Amino acid sequence: MSTNKKKAKNLQKIKDFIADNKFAIIFTVLVVLFLSGMIWLSNLQKIDLSNIDISKEISSSKNSGDISEHVYHKNNSKVTLVEYGDFQCPGCKTAASRVKSIAEEYKDKVNVIFRNFPLVTIHPNALAAASVAEAAGLQGKYWEMHDLLYDKQDEWTASTASERMEYFTEYAKELNLNIDQFKKDIESDKVKAKIKFDQAVGSKAKVTGTPSFKLNGKDLSSDIWGDDAKLKSALDEAIKNQK
Structure with a gap:
């Protein structure tokens, strides 16, 4: 039998197996996703946030990998x-x-x-991307990498682990980062701690999907944050009422 015929025969066997066992395969995938989610939630619950006001900027600590919050144009306003x-x-x-x-x-x-609130059970590359942004932040380029990841989301979103790293490395080069340090920081304990901390804060804030917005700790519905006029109106009202 020729090599091509063998490949075709093996491929047909795989297709037949999938067709005969598709429900079992789907069930197995769902179980794996469920268990992954439960493990993820269990890990988040180990972080003590009882004395932290999550509606405001949170000071860096060991729990957050000693990485500060990412704030656009930090100021003294009481509106967050x-x-x-x-x-x-x-x-x-x-x-x-x-x-x-x-x-x-x-x-x-x-x-x-x-x-950070990567939805790890449905977005397989989200956690890696969050790590990339945090690693860039350790070299002073958090917001630049944040913007690049969103601008070029279509490039890396469906990539494999090795493919996405190629993309992320190219972005790091665009930002003139130290590549060796960048790669080390992606896998570092402090970056992992920062993302895990953000996820725990989001869990406490009862975040279930993304994007999710909180104005001084209160939910903003999508019809508000998705509309410039309504969002500005909500911000103006909060500014007027700040104490």
Whole structure:
């Protein structure tokens, strides 16, 4: 039998196996995703946030890998807009330019914070992307990498682990990062701690999807954050009422 015929025969066997066992395969995948989610949730619950006001900027600590919060144009305002985002989330990509524009317009009036909330059970590359942004942040280029990941989301979102690293390394080169240090930091305990901490904060804030926005700790519905006029109105009201 020729090599091509053998390959065709083996391929047909695989197709037949999948066809005969598709429900079992789907069930197994769902179980794996469920267990992964339970393990993820269990790990988050180990972080003590009982004395932390998550509606405001949170000081860095050992729990957050001693990495500070990511705040656009930090100021003394008592108004805080927090986004819980996932770099692989299409909705977050759509929201990114709007958030940046708002942050620029209100840079002296509102603290705009981005917190990692990768939806690990449905976005397999989101956690890696969050690690990449944090690693860039350790070299002073967090927001630049944040923007690149969203701008080029279509390039890496469906890639394999090895493929995505090639993309991420190219982005790091664009930002003139020290590549060796960048790769070490991606896998570092402090970066892992920062992302895990953000996820725990998001869990406490009852975040279930992304993007999710909180204005002084209160939920902003998508019809507000998705509409510039309504979002500005909500911010203006919060600024007027700040104490």
